[in-house]
Amino acid sequence: MSYIEQTLTKLQKSSPGQPEFYQAVQEVLESLEPLFAKEKKYLEHNIIERIIEPERQIMFRVAWIDDQGKVQVNKGYRIEFNSAIGPYKGGLRFHPSVSSGIIKFLGFEQIFKNSLTGLAIGGGKGGSDFDPKGKSNNEIMRFCQSFINELYRHIGPTTDVPAGDIGVGGREIGYMFGQYKRLTGRYEGVFTGKKIPWGGSLARTEATGYGTVYFAQNMLTTNGQALEGKTCVVSGAGNVAIYTIEKLYQNCALPVTCSDSRGFIYHKSGINLETLKQLKEVESACLSKYAEIHTDAVYTPVSSYPAGRNAVWSVPCDLAFPCATQNELNQADAHELLKNGCILVAEGANMPSTPEAVEAFLNAKIMYAPGKAANAGGVATSQLEMAQNASMIQWSFEEVDVRLKTIMKNIYLTASETANEFGQPHNLVLGANIAGFRKVADAMIDQGVV
Template sequence: MSKLQDHIQNTLDQSHPHSDEYHQAVMEVFDDVASVYRKEPAYRRWNIAERMLEPDRIVRFRVCWDDDKGNIQVNRGWRVQFNNVLGAYKGGIRFDPSVNESVLKFLGFEQCFKNALTGLPMGGGKGGADFDPKGRSEREIMRFCQAYMQELYRHIGPNVDVPAGDINVGPREIGFLYGHYVKLTNRWEGVLTGKSPGFGGSCGRTEATGYGVVYFLKNMLKAHDQSVEGQRVLISGAGTVALYAAEKCIQEGAKVLTVSDSGGTRVFREGMTAKELASIRTLKLEKHGALADASCGTWHPGKTPWVSAKGAIALPCATQNEVDGNAMKRLIKNNLVALCEGANMPLTQEAHDQLIEANLLYGPGKAANAGGVAVSGLERSQNASLQSWSMDKVDTMLSGIMADIHDRCIAHVKRRNGIYPYSKGANIYAFKKLAEAMMAYGVK
């Protein structure tokens, strides 16, 4: 490692111990920007590296709520407001037992770079709670959302921090959260995105992240004289991002071979049909059932998509660190052409390094899955102007934003053996944009 990278790692070890996910995210960025950092004395003079590592603030609070049996439950809630030099903090809320401060710091850090790439005026933040909604009734989820907002409302606002949904926080949960915010503040304002279009939400927000992944993939393949049409695609996950990525792939003429959940992978050897996708969506999104219960395709219990089928395109859309070194070796051996991240940091460090070394097309999450936050930004614009845009208009704008993100990823890098290094390009572009704003602000 370089002197800068050693310094960054030492700083992380001292200031952010026991934060493995956060360390991984930070070191991936500074591995890519080290040469740029060394060439610009102003970055060192303004100590951009250390300033960029520290969130503006981390709010941690207790969330107490009553379950259906009258028992008082206690969870932990957070909001990491990472950096607002480019705009009000913007980032999702995640409810999952895996949520902890390290995960939220990594997500908030990544969000700063992702939002910078969109070109929209948004800073980076992230929040959530270690609440597990699985097996909970709708009333219990409502009471938890209200208890979470009981503290969160003090720290957010349309020009301060504008949260959105994330894992296990969809339109229903956003509705519960927003309803309680309005009750607490007596203000109807664009403080949350991901709302229903019926009360201030944007058409296309639910589809945005999944669609955006495929729009980025299209631009990446086009830049290398290839097409999505006819490609065999492996998708992990069976949530909103995965299923809308599958939908857009099918619309573009690709063959979707897999979707998955924690129980295993469902394989479609000749490609999933639109009818089969609809049945999976009903099962997973409406009934919250297990993918094992589906009646289409073949079920591979305990298996991941990466070992269940062979495809030229991989779209990991489940969660962080889901693709390890062994899985990446198998993907490369099976003639992988391109990988686009629908989830945040789905590759382990070993898998990431193997993919970079193989010099294959790689759309990093901070670029490829920015569609969700991009449409959240468009929702803010609609709220501020008291307008509601059509699905066609939002989708056209999303496609354009993803094309712009693609172009920004290659603005500061050259091809390596015929392939653009998208991950490095995304990190350099976003880092320079953030650093320039930080220096312009002075010591903040």
């Protein structure tokens, strides 16, 4: 049995029932094999055994009272994975699918994503199986306050700085920040994703989507191509998808799809961004309403998708941007994209492509950008928010956007140069994983056994 197989077997015994976590670890470890062959110090210092175990795992009960006066109970999580290069940094996700395994997979990915930004931030993640959908503002406020009644003990501006994620936007961050301030008596940058008047950063909402497009631009430029005129398919309808679509339009590309948990829209003439923002950011409505407003658009419900497939990826395109959730694009979807002439896939979501889909893209040698590289713009801008909070100033949208564009270019160059170093120039999965790992691992060696 190989070293990687032994490691995964031990991990499955120590952390049972966490398939997404195993998937994330396996993907990274397999990419690192050329590095281990070249530099023995990482195995000699047992870096792998140390880096796949979180430094701290916090799980707690969240009891809160709904509008009918009934007590409800949810689970809360914060996984503080690695602080070798900076304070723990990563979002909070409120969604019924949240479990310890989901949070661990996200936290593990966050280590390397944060490392690739070149900024001083470690990896962490958190959340709850609480579902904000259908809840009143008062119910969400009471839940957030109860959540922070436990979490506040474990976070701080130089310790652990949470942000938003699925189900956690400016409203939820506001309620949590307010409760933290009430409990501690301190006004400090302990959360990112705050609203602008009380410490938020301009361009933070747009950053993940914009950054994904900037990364794709760098890939295309290197290969002598441009975004202009390209037909693009996008999954998702949250912040990442919306601002991916916005930035695509700004670069004269044509995004023709978006999706939510119930179905997807195909609008051949191009997604109407104003309608999408109104439905999702203002009304929190189902995308089926989009087709009622734009009769030339086609809405396909999830129930009509082919078995095991995501029909978004069957729409002919030049470029694909998975911006919804993990494992939303499988092997059959990948082959459909390739058959239809797709030349680039840039992941706005975390681990949206299954291992088989990733293998198909790499074998075809199309331009493929893994999430930990392509979607790092969000956490990078969160760190820029931390910097603004620490100095008690606020930068302009343009200044933040310029910094974001530079960071995304540097991530691309780092991943690309590392892939070239190891003789696989088309493999940005390998390049991103080795570059992200090497920085953290070297810091762990420098700091001793802690």
